[in-house]
Amino acid sequence: MQGKACDDTVMGEARVRIEGGLAHFPGLAKEQSVSFGDLDSPERQELTILAKQADFFDCSPANDTARPDARTYTVGLTIDGRSREIRLADPIRDPAMAKLVSVVRRLSKRHGVDR
Amino acid sequence: MCTSSHRHSLHCILPPYILSQIAKNGSPEMRAMAVRSLLIDPTIRIVRASTAGPVTGAIARRRAAAGNILTPSPLRTIRDAGGEPEAPGATVVRREGDGPTGDVAADEAYDGLGATFTLFWEAYQRNSIDDAGLPLDATVHYDQDYDNAFWDGTQMVFGDGDGQLFNRFTISLDVIGHELTHGVTEKEAGLTYFNQSGALNESISDVFGSLVKQRLLGQSADQADWLIGAGLLTAKVNGVALRSMKEPGTAYDDPVLGKDPQPAHMKDFVRTNQDNGGVHINSGIPNRAFHLAANAIGGNAWDRAGQIWYNALLDPNTRANTDFAGFARVTIDVAGRLYGSGSAEATAVIEAWSAVGVI
Numbered sequence: 001m002q003g004k005a006c007d008d009t010v011m012g013e014a015r016v017r018i019e020g021g022l023a024h025f026p027g028l029a030k031e032q033s034v035s036f037g038d039l040d041s042p043e044r045q046e047l048t049i050l051a052k053q054a055d056f057f058d059c060s061p062a063n064d065t066a067r068p069d070a071r072t073y074t075v076g077l078t079i080d081g082r083s084r085e086i087r088l089a090d091p092i093r094d095p096a097m098a099k100l101v102s103v104v105r106r107l108s109k110r111h112g113v114d115r
Numbered sequence: 116m117c118t119s120s121h122r123h124s125l126h127c128i129l130p131p132y133i134l135s136q137i138a139k140n141g142s143p144e145m146r147a148m149a150v151r152s153l154l155i156d157p158t159i160r161i162v163r164a165s166t167a168g169p170v171t172g173a174i175a176r177r178r179a180a181a182g183n184i185l186t187p188s189p190l191r192t193i194r195d196a197g198g199e200p201e202a203p204g205a206t207v208v209r210r211e212g213d214g215p216t217g218d219v220a221a222d223e224a225y226d227g228l229g230a231t232f233t234l235f236w237e238a239y240q241r242n243s244i245d246d247a248g249l250p251l252d253a254t255v256h257y258d259q260d261y262d263n264a265f266w267d268g269t270q271m272v273f274g275d276g277d278g279q280l281f282n283r284f285t286i287s288l289d290v291i292g293h294e295l296t297h298g299v300t301e302k303e304a305g306l307t308y309f310n311q312s313g314a315l316n317e318s319i320s321d322v323f324g325s326l327v328k329q330r331l332l333g334q335s336a337d338q339a340d341w342l343i344g345a346g347l348l349t350a351k352v353n354g355v356a357l358r359s360m361k362e363p364g365t366a367y368d369d370p371v372l373g374k375d376p377q378p379a380h381m382k383d384f385v386r387t388n389q390d391n392g393g394v395h396i397n398s399g400i401p402n403r404a405f406h407l408a409a410n411a412i413g414g415n416a417w418d419r420a421g422q423i424w425y426n427a428l429l430d431p432n433t434r435a436n437t438d439f440a441g442f443a444r445v446t447i448d449v450a451g452r453l454y455g456s457g458s459a460e461a462t463a464v465i466e467a468w469s470a471v472g473v474i
Contacts, residue, residue, distance in 0.1 A: 021263045022290065023344065023357040024395040026373030068297040068308055068316060069265040091202050091267050098200035102258050109260070109277075 010048055012036040014104045015076035015085070022069045031074070032108040043107055050103055051077055054096040057084050062092075073101050187242040189232035190250040193221045196257045202272045204254040220255040220285045224273060227291030227327075228253060234292070234327045235299070238417045239425045244298035251295070255285060264290055266297040279351065280371065286346045287356075292327030293320040293343065304433040311438035313394035318401035321360060322424055326417040336409040336416040342366065360406045363399025379403050381439070381472030401439055404467045408446075411463035419460050423450045443468040 017031040036044050051057070056077055067089070076085035092098040191211045195218070196204030208221045215222045228251040235241040243249040252270035261274025264284035271294050273284045284290060297320050300306055306316035321343050329339045343366075344357030354367020354375070363377035377399030378384055384400065387393045409420035427433055427445040437445070447468070450461040468474045 019389060020391065022265070022284070022293075022395075024376065024390040024393070026376055027369065027371050028373075029389055067265060067267055068301075068320070069263070069294065070267065071263055071265070090263070090265060091272065092200065095201060102200045102261075106260055 010036060010044060010080055012047075012077065012079035014047060014078075014108060015074075016101070016104050016108050017074040018071050018105070019074075020069070020071045020089075033076075034108045034111045036079075038111045039107060043111075046103060047077075047100075047107070048079060050096065050100040051079060054094065054100045056086070056097075056100060057082050059086075059097070061086060062088055062094075062097075073105070075101055075104055077104070187236055187248060189229050189243065190248070191225055191228050192250065192252045193225050194252070194254045195221065196254050198256055198259045198275075200258040200261075202254040202257055202267060203252065203270060204256070208255075218255070220273060220275065220283050223283075223285035223288075224253040224255050224271065224291065227285065227288050228271070228295065230288060230331050231292045231295045231323075231327050234323070234330050234417060238326075238330070238421060241299070241425075244295060245302050249298075264294055266294045266301075268298075268301070271295065276347075276349075278349065280349060282347055282349055284347065287328075287344045288331060289321075289324035289328040289343050289345075290347065290357075291324070293324030296320040296323040299323070300428065303428050304437065305435045306433075306437065307435045308391055308394060310392035310394075311397065312436050313391050314397040315401055315437065315439060315442055317394045317398035318405070319424070319428060321358065321398060321402050322405045323421075325360060326421050329415070330417050335414055336406075336412070336420070339416065341406050358395075358399065358402070360399075360402040363403055377402075379471065400471050400473065401442065404443070404471045404473065406467075407470055408463045408467035411466065412460050419454065420463075422453060423460065423464060426453065439473045443473045 013033055013035050015031055015033040017029075019029060036047075039047070057079075070090040072087060072089045074085060074087045077083070088097065088101060092101055189211065191209070192207060193209040193216075194204035195206045195208045196202060197206065199205070208218060209216050209225050215225075232243060232251060235243070243251065253273065254270060255273045255275075257272050257274050259275075260277040262276055262281045262284075264271065264273045266272075271291065275283045297316070300316050300319055306312045306319070308316055324343060325339065325341060328334075329336075332339075341361035342356035342359055345355060347357060348354050348367065352367060352372060353369040354372065356366045358375070358377060359366045363379040364375050366375040366377070368374045376385060376396050378397060379399055380403075381400060385393045385396045387396065390396060405420065405424060408423070409416035412419050423446055426449045427442060430445050430449060432445050432448070433442060446464050447461060450458070450464045454460040465474070
C-alpha cells in the first residue's frame with residue numbers, strides 16, 4: 001500500500017445494484033450504497049486498493065451479456081472526486097474486478113443503505 | 116490392473132505389450148488367458164480407437180456391431196473456489212467415480228449432476244447437455260455470501276448463500292437440474308434470454324429441474340410438491356421456496372425479499388425492464404401450464420408430459436424468439452404426433468395452455 005491508497009482521509013462512496021440471478025426478489029432489486037465514512041479504515045483501504053488494481057476508473061467496459069441466471073452488477077465508485085459507474089455480469093473474468101465487485105457487494109450489504 | 120477372476124479379459128485395459136509378456140512368461144493359466152485376449156483384443160481395440168468419444172448415432176451403431184455396447188455415463192468434475200470469485204475453482208475436489216468428500220456442497224453437486232444426467236438419458240435418451248457426452252463440471256463455494264447459482268456456458272457455479280436469507284445453493288436438487296437444463300436449451304432451441312422467450316427458457320429449466328427431483332424421489336405428478344428451490348430459504352424467511360409451479364405467486368411473502376411476483380395467468384402478465392424483461396417472473400405462466408398438463412395426463416410427469424415438453428424443445432418450430440403461444444402450439448403438435456391428435460395427452464396439453472390464458 002502506498003500513498004493515498006492507505007490514507008484514512010480518502011473520501012468516497014460505493015454503490016451496487018444487483019439484477020438477475022436464479023430468482024427475482026422484489027425486495028432485493030434495489031441499489032445499495034455505502035459512504036467511506038461508514039467503513040472501517042481497513043475496509044476503506046481495501047476498496048481503494050482494489051479499485052486501483054482493477055483499474056476501475058480507466059478500464060474499457062467489458063460489454064458482458066448476462067447468461068441464464070447469472071447476475072448483473074451496476075457498480076459505482078466515487079473516490080477522491082473521481083466517479084464512475086460500470087455494469088458487469090457474472091462470471092467476471094478479470095480477477096481484480098471480480099474481487100472488487102465482491103467486496104463492494106458485501107460492504108454495501110453490511111454497512112449500506114437502500115436507495 | 117484387472118485382477119478380479121470374475122471379470123472377462125476383454126474388460127481389462129492391459130495394453131498388448133503387457134499381454135505379450137504374460138503370454139511368454141506367465142503361468143499356464145495366465146498364458147492361456149493372455150493369448151485369448153491377444154487374439155480377440157485387436158478387433159475391439161481398433162473399434163474403440165476409431166470410435167472414442169461420444170456414444171451417439173453412427174458411433175453407437177458401430178460399437179453395437181462390434182458387440183461393444185456402452186451405456187453413457189456422466190463424467191463429473193467438482194471444483195472448489197474456496198470462497199474466491201473465480202470459476203472454475205482452483206482445486207479439484209471430486210472426479211467421476213471418486214467417493215464422497217465429506218464436503219456437503221461438493222457431494223450434493225456431484226450427486227445432483229448425476230441425477231440430472233440420469234433423467235435426460237433414461238427418460239429421453241439424451242447423452243448429457245449436448246447429447247454428445249459433454250463432461251459435467253461444477254464449481255462450489257464460489258465467492259463469499261454469494262446468493263446464487265448459474266450456468267456459465269461451460270459449468271455450473273454454486274454459491275454458499277449468506278446464511279441469513281439463503282442456504283447453500285446445492286441444497287435443492289431441482290436447482291441443479293434447472294441450471295443444467297439451461298445448457299440443454301442453449302444447445303437446442305437457443306431461446307433468447309429476454310421477455311417471453313427468456314421466461315420460456317426459465318420455465319423449461321424449472322420443468323426439467325422439477326422432473327429430476329420427482330424422478331429421484333419416485334413421485335408421480337399428484338405427489339410432487341412442484342416447488343423450485345425448496346430448502347434454499349433459511350428459517351428466517353417467510354417462504355417455502357423460490358417458486359411454485361403449482362401455484363405461482365405463493366412461494367414467499369417476506370418483509371425483506373418482498374412478495375413472490377409470479378403470475379399464474381396471462382391476464383396478470385408482468386411487463387418490466389427488470390430481470391431481463393421478467394424472465395423469472397412470467398415463467399410462472401408456462402410453469403403452471405406444464406403442471407396442469409402433467410396432472411391431467413397423470414402418472415409420472417417425466418413420462419408423457421415430459422416427453423411432450425422435451426420433444427417440443429427439440430422441435431425445429433421452437434426457435435430463439437418463440438413466445439408462449441408459439442411454444443404452446445408446438446407442444447400441442449408434438450402431443451398429437453406422439454399420442455394422437457384426439458388423445459387424452461393432446462387434450463390435456465390444449466386445456467392446460469387454455470387454462471393459463473395462452474391460447
